[in-house]
Amino acid sequence: xxxxxxxxxxxxxGAGLAGCLLATLxxxxxxxxxxxxxxxxxxxxxxxxxxxxxLAISARGLDALSAVGxxxxxxxxxxxxxxxxxxxxAGGQSFRPYSADxxxxxxxxxxxxxxxxxxxxxxxxxxxxxxxxxxxxxxDLVTGNLLFDVGGGQASTTADVVLACDGAFSAARRAxxxxxxxxxxxxxxxxxxxxxxxxxxxxxFALDPDALHIWPRGxxxxxxxxxxxxxxxxxxxxxSSEFAALTTRDEILAxxxxxxxxxxxxxxxxxxxxxxxxxxxxxxxxxxxxxxxGTGDAGGPDGGDTGGDDINGENGxxxNGENGxxxNGENGxxxNGENGxxxxGGGGRDVGGAILALVGDAAHAIVPFxxxxxxxxxxxxxxxxxxxxxxxGDWPAALAAYERRRxxxxxxxxxxxxxxxxxxxxxxxxxxxxxxxxxxxxLERRLPGRYVSRYELVSFTTMPYARIPDRLRxxxxxxxxxxxxxxxxxxxxxxxxLRATSRLPRRP
Ligand code: FAD
Numbered sequence: 001x002x003x004x005x006x007x008x009x010x011x012x013x014g015a016g017l018a019g020c021l022l023a024t025l026x027x028x029x030x031x032x033x034x035x036x037x038x039x040x041x042x043x044x045x046x047x048x049x050x051x052x053x054x055l056a057i058s059a060r061g062l063d064a065l066s067a068v069g070x071x072x073x074x075x076x077x078x079x080x081x082x083x084x085x086x087x088x089x090a091g092g093q094s095f096r097p098y099s100a101d102x103x104x105x106x107x108x109x110x111x112x113x114x115x116x117x118x119x120x121x122x123x124x125x126x127x128x129x130x131x132x133x134x135x136x137x138x139x140d141l142v143t144g145n146l147l148f149d150v151g152g153g154q155a156s157t158t159a160d161v162v163l164a165c166d167g168a169f170s171a172a173r174r175a176x177x178x179x180x181x182x183x184x185x186x187x188x189x190x191x192x193x194x195x196x197x198x199x200x201x202x203x204x205f206a207l208d209p210d211a212l213h214i215w216p217r218g219x220x221x222x223x224x225x226x227x228x229x230x231x232x233x234x235x236x237x238x239x240s241s242e243f244a245a246l247t248t249r250d251e252i253l254a255x256x257x258x259x260x261x262x263x264x265x266x267x268x269x270x271x272x273x274x275x276x277x278x279x280x281x282x283x284x285x286x287x288x289x290x291x292x293x294g295t296g297d298a299g300g301p302d303g304g305d306t307g308g309d310d311i312n313g314e315n316g317x318x319x320n321g322e323n324g325x326x327x328n329g330e331n332g333x334x335x336n337g338e339n340g341x342x343x344x345g346g347g348g349r350d351v352g353g354a355i356l357a358l359v360g361d362a363a364h365a366i367v368p369f370x371x372x373x374x375x376x377x378x379x380x381x382x383x384x385x386x387x388x389x390x391x392x393g394d395w396p397a398a399l400a401a402y403e404r405r406r407x408x409x410x411x412x413x414x415x416x417x418x419x420x421x422x423x424x425x426x427x428x429x430x431x432x433x434x435x436x437x438x439x440x441x442x443l444e445r446r447l448p449g450r451y452v453s454r455y456e457l458v459s460f461t462t463m464p465y466a467r468i469p470d471r472l473r474x475x476x477x478x479x480x481x482x483x484x485x486x487x488x489x490x491x492x493x494x495x496x497x498l499r500a501t502s503r504l505p506r507r508p
Contacts, residue, residue, distance in 0.1 A: 008160035008395055011036060011146060013136045013172050017111075018360030018377040019165035020118035024068045025385040027125035031393075034157070035128065036148065038135040038166075043116050052227045053195065055114075056081070056212065056371035058106045058459040064378035067385075068121055077113060079226045080105035085211035086429060091262040095211060096437060100444035100453075104460045106212070106371060108225040136166060139175035141294025144354035161395050162356040163384075165377075168285055170362035176292045184287040189367060189421075191237045193280045196222075196273045198266045200230035206266040207232060214424055215260055221425035222260060234263065235368075237425070243279055284414050285365040287358060290403040293396070294353025357399045359384065364410040369420040370458055372413050376465070380406055408466040416458060416468070443478060451475055 010026065012019045015037035023035045057065075057078065065071045082105045083097040098104055122128050134155060138147040144158045164172030176182055198206050207213055209226040213234075220242065224232040246252050249271045256264045264270060360377030383406055387398040427433040443451040452461070452475075457468045 009144075009158065010034070010161040010163065011157065011159035012163045012165055013146075013170075014038070014164070014166035014362070015115075015119060015122070015130060015132070016165060016167055016360070017115060017118060017374050018381055019163075020115065020122045021064060021068060021378055022163060022165060022359060022381040022384060023122045023128045023130075024118070024125045025381055026388075027122070027128040028068070029385065029388060029393075030127065031388075032127040033129070035122065035130045036134045036136060036146075036157075037130065037132045039132060041119070041130070041132045042112060043119055052229065052231065052233060053111050054108045054225045054227055054233050055111050055374055056106045056225060057109050057114075058371065058375055060372070060462050061375040061378050062107070063462050064375075064382045067382055068118075070117060070121060073117060074109060074114065075107060077117075077228065078107035078109040079209055079228065080107055081212045081225070082210050083212075085208055085213045087213060087215045087260075087262060088429070089217070089259060089261075093208075093262075095208070096434075097441075099456055099460060100441040100448075104456065105210075106459055108212075108227070110227065136171045139172055139354075139356060141176070141292060141356055142353045144294070158354075160354055161399075162354055163359055164356060164362045165359045166362055168283065168361040168365035170358065172356060173287060173358055173362050176356060179292060182287070182289065182292070185285070187284045187286075189282040190239045191220075191282055191421075192240050192243060193282060194236050194238070194243065194274065194277050195280075196234040196236060196263075196267060196270060196277065198224060198232040198234060198263065199268070201266065203230070205230045205232070215263070216425050216429045217259055218426055220259070221421075222263070223424070234267075237282075237421075240279065246274070282367045283365060284367055284418065285361070286411070286414070287363055288407065290358040290363045290407070291399045292356045294355075355396055355399060357384075357402065363403075363406075364414060366410075366414045366417045367421060368417070369424055370413065370417040372417060372458060376410060376413050379409070379462075409464050412465040412469060413458070416454070416465070443475075451478065 010031055010033040012023050012026075012033055012035045015023075015035050019035055019037070023033050026033045057074065062071050062074065065074050081098075082102060083095050085093050085095050087093050098106065119130065123130055134148040134150050136146060137149050137154075139145075139162060141162075144160055144162075146157050146159055146162065148155045148157070162172060164170050166172055173184065177184060200206065205226060207224065207226075209230070213224040213232070215222040220236065220238040222234055222236045224234040226232050246255055252271050252274050253264065256270060267273070359380050361373060363380070364376070366373050366376070380402070384398065384402045387401040387405070388395070391397040391401065423433070437453070440451070440453040444453065444456075452471075454468060454472050457463055457471065458465070463471075
């Protein structure tokens, strides 16, 4: 049933993609929430001129958006991309559909516009209060005090529940970094990225808008996604030393003429873009646990050593199951389940100070090569909402369930995203890769719903990410046979084998 609010004061840090969606979901649940965002309200600012930055939204993101009634609006402002358009170094193009039936698409959407739409929905949700121009600087989980930088001055507020949706370089995560038992790592790629623009040509798209364009070049790679204004945003992935080695107009043009000849002729501002636009970095950030509690009666204000106790107390990660880790009633319905074995000795539920959960990129930033970071962050929000529902509104129980259910899934997509970089910049162009994709699509047509490629499982289903690698291992044997040209025999075998092992749900 619907969970009533339990009176805790809930603060969401960050009004980005995850923060806005989560605020809306909570508001709809009858929970009052304050959202604190560092930037000014982007809806009030002049619409940005110049670069439009887009992102690909697929089944998982759309599923989450439909939970707040935004799916159709998002789709109406997005451009479907039904496949990859691979550009070779001679300027030739070849199209590879993403799905066997050629009908499935991922959707290119303006990041700013999606954020504004989510802000609008959040702002119109009863119980949600958005505040801007406040940058979180400190969190004290013992007192529940949050400090903000407000245009040079300081402001503070208190919270019982802090939902950290403040992105890959989360200030909230920084605030718990030195707690005992907290592990965090950031793994940077040598590759960085720079955004470039292919503008509309004579009022029309200069490339096919129904594709995600890829220029695989081995050590470097460029991609381009279409925008509604008929431009394309290109992202060039390259190492920082290589970026730095190219500075003058002549060097830049010579390089692009050699490796990206069809881009040079379509990008009149290429040199200016290249020289002016910043270089972004790419990291996988892993953190654990995602949920932290202060305790009111133990330890010092640093929360350091109290943290270690908490970690086991609230979530029983050691597997001793005081919170029912088998997934059926992990939540301590009596409302003090979070005290677990009574470590804090304080007894009452609110003696435990505030509880903080990392959400979205703050918990698990991933590299962008599968186009899943936002999709995955949205899934987090939906999972928190679901866990709250199941836990009857009990925050500690709900957040414990959230991190337990999501961790393996987020780890899985982080790995797949890293792996997809190799596929995109290299393998996509190889004969073997093309043979594999052709074989996969052939199997998919022969075995609809039973044989599904990794790309499709990630992008076109909502199967938990963590189940995908296992499913693929079983399928791979079959692909090998089919790619070897065994044809009908492979199909028969595949059908039998998959039937035998098929405990898997059909593709939705
Ligand atoms: P963010 O969107 O980063 O939002 C964080 C919010 O918190 C921001 O509004 C920020 O201003 C605010 N904030 C930060 N610090 C503070 C503070 N101290 N106090 C208050 N507020 C604060 N994902 C996809 O699904 N598909 C794609 O195609 C895709 N392409 C990508 C391409 C690139 C080059 C990159 C870098 C990422 C891409 N992603 C993509 C990933 C996606 O951008 C992120 O996963 C997504 O934005 C995460 O959402 P979030 O709400 O967790 O964080």
